[in-house]
Amino acid sequence: MSPIPIQDRQKIRRHVLGQEGDFPAYFSFYSDLTQRHSDYHLTIDAPPALLPITSDTILLATNAVRSNVVKTKKEVDKCFRRLLASEPKLGYNEKAVRMAIQAMLMVDPDAKDCHAADFTLGDYRPLSWGSDETLVGFARRLFPLSLSISQEAARVAVEYRALRARKLQRRLGARFRPTNNMAEHLLFDERRNCLYLFHHVAFLKAHLSRYRAEQKPLDVSLEESLGRGTLPPQLLVETLYTLQAVLFPSIDPESAEILDELIDKRGFDPDCAEYEGYGLFQDPPPSFRFVYWGERLAHLHQLMSRRPPRNKLERWFHRHSTEGNALFIALLALAFTILVGIVSIALSCVQIWITWYTWKHAA
Structure with missing residues (x-):
């Protein structure tokens, strides 16, 4: 994983994070993001030249996204192309807008394309930003x-x-x-x-x-x-x-x-x-x-x-959890009721035996 230049870090802190700091986890993610999409693309200028995507390209794409949140993905991409026209040193990359959203909002606008068609996790299904969908609409679905x-x-x-x-x-x-x-x-x-x-x-x-x-x-x-x-x-x-x-x-x-x-x-x-x-x-x-x-x-x-609890430790934990306490108290009350009933029956039997024994010897 190649380090991010200091100048790029400063731009990202100012433009995306709005705060100074080290952000080790964030920049580790950002570095991985740029490495995964470090392929070369043609610039929009003629004659074409091969240029890699840079942090400046991503930051320019964030401007296009911010100013067009109620416009479709197609329209955002067109705005991005227009902004690039004034920056001849920056090459067009169709993934730049996607990377900008990931860097800026920490969501993947193409998550559905990265999973199998039938992938689910409970009720969750990965979503992708549709070409005719606004960013606001996509975020509401997310x-x-x-x-x-x-x-x-x-x-x-x-x-x-x-x-x-x-x-x-x-x-x-x-x-x-x-x-x-x-x-x-x-x-x-x-x-x-x-x-x-x-x-x-x-x-x-x-x-x-x-x-x-x-x-x-x-x-x-x-x-x-x-x-x-x-x-x-x-x-x-x-x-x-x-x-x-x-x-x-x-x-x-x-x-x-x-x-x-x-x-x-x-x-x-x-x-x-x-x-x-x-x-x-x-x-x-x-x-x-x-x-x-x-x-x-x-x-x-x-x-x-x-x-249900799966072992002795879990059963102990279950008895000491909020739900487990309620169940434990209910079972304890039931056991106490049964015990009282048994004692009552035993006392009744003893009483009957005493009565019978007294009657027999009195006769």
């Missing part, structure tokens, strides 16, 4: 709003601390895997027991800082957010909150230990373990709801509730 019932179920699961990493690991045998595509966050592969997590916390914090600096509310519209080159703050907050408050809270030593191991061995962003807090974004208000990740959180909670 991040549909949860139903109110799912939002409530997710809230209950979070308040009862049922989805901490240690519980998921013990109850479901969950293995945590990083993903660079935010649309795959909180997807659980039941066949492999893998929970995919969007781990780029430094990226989330940088984008949230841009909203906080302007004192923007959580409900900034999708169209306005994309025009800024980012995703809605509600979505960013939910993603950050699920990582640092739901799955790996600092007050849970075992879950925090799991996170440390993921950072060391699985390439998770080191910022995942930085809990410096973000004011409103650290502790959401009482009215806060998981309007984007509610269904996936509710699904995880359902899996935790219905999956």
Whole structure:
């Protein structure tokens, strides 16, 4: 993996992240992204010359995307070509817009093309940005709003601390895997027991800082957010909150230990373990709801509730979990009732025997 030039890093921080910092996980992803698409393409100028795609090309493509979020993919590409006309040193690359969206929004606009036609993961199917579809329309398909019932179920699961990493690991045998595509966050592969997590916390914090600096509310519209080159703050907050408050809270030593191991061995962003807090974004208000990740959180909670314990350790954990306590108390009450009934029957038998014995000897 070739290093990214310092000048390119500075441009990306300023243009995409809006904040200074190292961003090791993000730049590792960015380097891999450019390496995978480092093939050569013809420039739009005549005579044609072979030039590689550069960070300047990607950043120019982000400008085309930001200014055309309500236009189709075809129209965005045309705008990109027009911008390139004033930059003769930059070559046209049909993948530049795709790479710009991945670098800017951390979603894959061609995810469907990278999987088999019948690939599914639960209810999730990879989506691609259609040529006649606007970016806003595509983003709405990627991040549909949860139903109110799912939002409530997710809230209950979070308040009862049922989805901490240690519980998921013990109850479901969950293995945590990083993903660079935010649309795959909180997807659980039941066949492999893998929970995919969007781990780029430094990226989330940088984008949230841009909203906080302007004192923007959580409900900034999708169209306005994309025009800024980012995703809605509600979505960013939910993603950050699920990582640092739901799955790996600092007050849970075992879950925090799991996170440390993921950072060391699985390439998770080191910022995942930085809990410096973000004011409103650290502790959401009482009215806060998981309007984007509610269904996936509710699904995880359902899996935790219905999956039976598989060994002695899981049975012990089940008895000490929220759902397990309720079942344990119910079974204890039933056993106590049966015991009281047996004692009552025994006492009745003794009483009858005493009465009979007294009557027999009195006669």
